[in-house]
Amino acid sequence: MNNPVNYPEITKNGLWNNNPALVQLLGLCPLLAVTGSVANALGLGLATLLVLVGSNIAVSMIRKAVSDAIRLPAFVMIIATFTTCTELLMRAFTFELYQILGIFIPLIVTNCSILGRADAFASKNPVIPSAVDGFMMGLGFGLVLLAVGAIREVLGNGTLFADMHLLFGEGARDWTVHLFGDYSGFLIAVLPPGAFLATGFLIALKNIIDTELKKRADARKARPVQGSKRVRTTGAIT
Secondary structure: OOOOOOHHHHHHHHHHHOOOOOOOOOOHHHHHHOOOOHHHHHHHHHHHHHHHHHHHHHHHHHOOOOOHHHHHHHHHHHHHHHHHHHHHHHHHHOHHHHHHHHHHOHHHHHOHHHHHHHHHOHHHOOHHHHHHHHHHHHHHHHHHHHHHHHHHHHHHHOEEOOOOHHHHOHHHHHHOEEOOOOOOOOHHHHOHHHHHHHHHHHHHHHHHHHHHHHHHHHHHHHHHHHHHHHHHHHHHHO
């Protein structure tokens, strides 16, 4: 009998506990290369999310029909198919953004987090849980992309949501927010070292939060034990 699916746990793992970028440290090449702005980060995040959900669903559907000998090649072919479909969609509807992201769209095929979810989760679970897992893992990865892109855009150019028309059309040209009146820019933020620094900051912040949450959880567990000891001691003295 199959174990019940724990959707809250799947959600928590994708967004926080097992985040592909902050915990597994997978997919760092595109994360560091194309997160110079929110528009770039959002485009790559949506593309990765689409491939993750689609490949997880397809892998789950064929999981009982594929032998162990050809399992991984079959998974790679599925991921490559969805990556090609995503690439063609971007070329058709967001061609300028596709040109900016360049080789990192086809390289989604080699993203270890996508193959890892296909092998570790989708190949062992039904379609709906696999789709949820792919969506949450993709969303967690995309949120980190957005955070890094926002940090680099704000520090590097003093703007936010610039060039969003590349993704949402001409109506989004006026979405740019200028945060500083006369800002000369911070060059290192828009260069690759800026991506390393921003990512390291986010990983450190997550570790600090996790440590603090663990301390509070341990303190809550310790209180009832200490209270029961006091009761037993008082009874013995009486």
